[in-house]
Amino acid sequence: MECKVRTLANVVLIEVEGRIDHGTAPAFGSALLPHIEGCTGETKKLLLDLAAVNYMSSAGLRVLMIAAKGCRKQSGKMVLAALQPTIKEIFKIGRFDMVLETFATVREGLAAISPTAVALYDKG
Amino acid sequence: MAERMMSDRITAPTIDAVERCVRFAAAQAREAGFSLARVREIELVVEEVVANICRYSYGDRSGSVELSCERLDDASLTLEFIDYGRPFDILALPAPDLAVDLDQRDLGGVGVPMFRALVDHATYRREDLRNILRVIVHAAPRLRSDPTAR
Numbered sequence: 001m002e003c004k005v006r007t008l009a010n011v012v013l014i015e016v017e018g019r020i021d022h023g024t025a026p027a028f029g030s031a032l033l034p035h036i037e038g039c040t041g042e043t044k045k046l047l048l049d050l051a052a053v054n055y056m057s058s059a060g061l062r063v064l065m066i067a068a069k070g071c072r073k074q075s076g077k078m079v080l081a082a083l084q085p086t087i088k089e090i091f092k093i094g095r096f097d098m099v100l101e102t103f104a105t106v107r108e109g110l111a112a113i114s115p116t117a118v119a120l121y122d123k124g
Numbered sequence: 125m126a127e128r129m130m131s132d133r134i135t136a137p138t139i140d141a142v143e144r145c146v147r148f149a150a151a152q153a154r155e156a157g158f159s160l161a162r163v164r165e166i167e168l169v170v171e172e173v174v175a176n177i178c179r180y181s182y183g184d185r186s187g188s189v190e191l192s193c194e195r196l197d198d199a200s201l202t203l204e205f206i207d208y209g210r211p212f213d214i215l216a217l218p219a220p221d222l223a224v225d226l227d228q229r230d231l232g233g234v235g236v237p238m239f240r241a242l243v244d245h246a247t248y249r250r251e252d253l254r255n256i257l258r259v260i261v262h263a264a265p266r267l268r269s270d271p272t273a274r
Contacts, residue, residue: 021167022142022175055164057171058235065231072226086161089267090168093241094234098224 003031009116011045013106017052020060029063036067039076045117046071047109051082061094068100077101081109133192138182141189142174149203152193153261156201161269165242166201166261172235173205173214173257181209181255196260200244205257212255213248214239242266 001024004015012035020028038044046067053060064080071078079101083091091097103109110118132152136144149170153163174189181187190206220233239246245260 021146022171055167057168057175058232058238059171059175061234062231065226065229068226069229084269086164086267086269089269090238093237095222095224096234099226099229 001028003028005035008110008120009114010042011047011110011114011117012039013047013049013110013117015049015052019055020053020063021055021057022059025057025059025063028060029066032063032067036070036076036078039071039078040074041076045076045113046078047106047113048078048080049082049106050080050087051084051106053087054084056087056090058094061090061096064096064100077113079103079109079113081106132194133190135188135190138178138185138187138189141178142171145174145189145191145205146170148191149193152195153201156195156263157198158201158263159265161265161267162261162263165265165267166203169239169242169259169261170203172239173259176214176235177205177207177209177212177255181207181212183210185209199263201261203259203261205255205259207255208253209255211250213250214257215246215248 001016001018001020006013014035035046039046068078081103082105083102091102103112107118107121110121134144134148146167150163150167153166177189178184187207187209192204194202196202214236217236220236221230223229243259244262247258249256
């Protein structure tokens with residue numbers, strides 16, 4: 001599991017790659033934690049790009065839930081984008097699709113949460 | 125690597141049981157010719173079962189988990205999980221409250237519906253102070269997947 005971080009205006013874009021399982025979930029949680037800090041209102045928002053995540057167990061879902069709750073507590077926004085079909089199905093089983101906002105692509109996610117960030121993204 | 129040499133059975137201490145059992149079952153499913161999508165689903169099944177055994181059956185005490193794998197035919201595998209902890213039947217766990225409001229949503233409990241969705245048949249029995257969970261998985265994936273996924 002690896003996380004690459006980019007900042008686009010007021011959005012922190014975290015590109016996650018690999019497996020999020022029992023073994024890697026703690027590292028995933030630690031990688032997210034510093035970005036949740038200060039995630040509030042329009043100041044800072046989080047977008048997790050899950051395009052390169054090919055495996056996620058309940059341990060990974062739990063980390064996402066903790067992160068989303070952390071953001072919500074400080075009136076922040078965290079959204080997810082580009083889930084692989086299997087991960088999308090796993091979200092449905094756990095009804096995570098109802099509690100976490102997901103978008104088909106990173107661009108769609110950015111467009112929904114920050115016009116400035118999507119403009120920067122389009123510029124490349 | 126060592127577990128492959130033990131043919132169709134592995135005994136793993138709880139400290140790394142999840143990782144070793146997942147690796148073992150994945151190797152068995154690949155060997156049986158299952159698709160990558162179904163191998164990943166079986167990995168999820170094994171991860172959820174073994175993590176629950178470590179947490180609930182052993183209550184985070186140390187112990188061991190045995191996993192045996194038997195090929196029934198070209199299209200199915202039987203996975204048998206044995207542990208020596210307190211009575212624990214994953215099949216009897218109540219369905220978690222998957223509330224759709226984030227604030228009310230509990231952090232745990234997702235592993236069990238995931239397990240139920242991914243297996244084709246499962247039975248539990250308590251015998252000679254052992255928990256024995258027998259699971260049958262067919263080759264056909266239960267979830268929709270991307271055939272080009274890697």
